[in-house]
Amino acid sequence: MTLDAGAAREVVAVPETRAGRAAYGAARHLAASAGVALLLVSAGAATPAATGTAGPQPPDRSGSPAPPALPQGQIPDLGRPTEAGDEVPAFDYDAYFPGVWTFEWRVPDSPLGPGGLITGSETFERGTDGRNYTAVIEAEGPDGPFTTDSTIIYLAGQRAFVRHDTDSRGFRMLRAGRIGGDLGGFYTIHYETAPFEANGEEVRLRMTTRLVSPVNYRVESRISVAGGPFTNFGNAWWRKRLPGVTAPE
Template identity: 50%
Template structure:
């Protein structure tokens, strides 16, 4: 069995800084809510900006396409679809993905909890292909205004195998991010996946 496969997950990512007493409009090309322009070079002890999940994720659907190899979750081919985020109140959100792949259409529903001050995101993922799992992530940021979400799942069963997944999501543009995925099958060594699928948010085209 090929231990390298690609798991399509709903997009989750983020961008943003600590709140400011006098918020201003960001420069062109900078995501609203990111680290402020201090008017000087950054220093190693500058406070890292906190993610603003609402400002980045909520709104129009995210679109994606992903070329996947064969694995425990399905056949090889291209997966395409959209993911939409909704605030549930408090620290919680729901993401719904409608997708089509080599084995037909499927849906993914995620319930996410985001503790901004602790820089932690959890999510419970339910996939219509017959499996569910839980993940937790540390949220990191660098002073160059890039953000990383590092997810790791609890073991779960799919396709007759026990799987564990790690995702690294990196925000690298105001309306796009990239995801790298690694997986362990039946307690084997976690292997990096080749390829980095893109996610793009089409605010005007996708709104209804």
């Protein structure tokens, strides 16, 4: 039997064994005499082109939404090293605080309540005039759940804060302070309360709020009871509730 010059090209799957290779040699000899070209393909390892099937394809993520961008710092990129005469921008409250923040705070016994771990969230609302704001704390302490409703005034030109808190545990406090910053992007608020009464005792608090990143800040607190010296009232971390934001170490 003879074949014309356009004889078919055939694909033969051959097991990777000595017998398989011997069989292929015999088949090749016969095919050569008939004018048929054979392509050796190892059994179990045929390529997509040989089998007519598509290989594994990467998942199509073209339609997936991009992850939300994390907030950025407030110091502009000057395109050069900072200098002593560079001005630190006024703190932008609306770019930093609005949103939901979670926190953990371990406190000692005090007129404000028993010592232990306080956990919860604080929701800062966006203002409408660039100076008046509100916030609500919902928390769980050693003696149960409580809330705090806050009214906040921020005077950017004076770099000053005033905050009034109404706590469901039975006390109110007024605190005021100033905010400063540096060209490294760190801002710090120094608060002090007016004397207020809690469970029959006069209390004062001093708080330092360190805005260490766009998504984390640390509150360091000290307390004075009945006119006594200020002592440690615990340190707490607040972190913004955003995808990809984890608790600081």
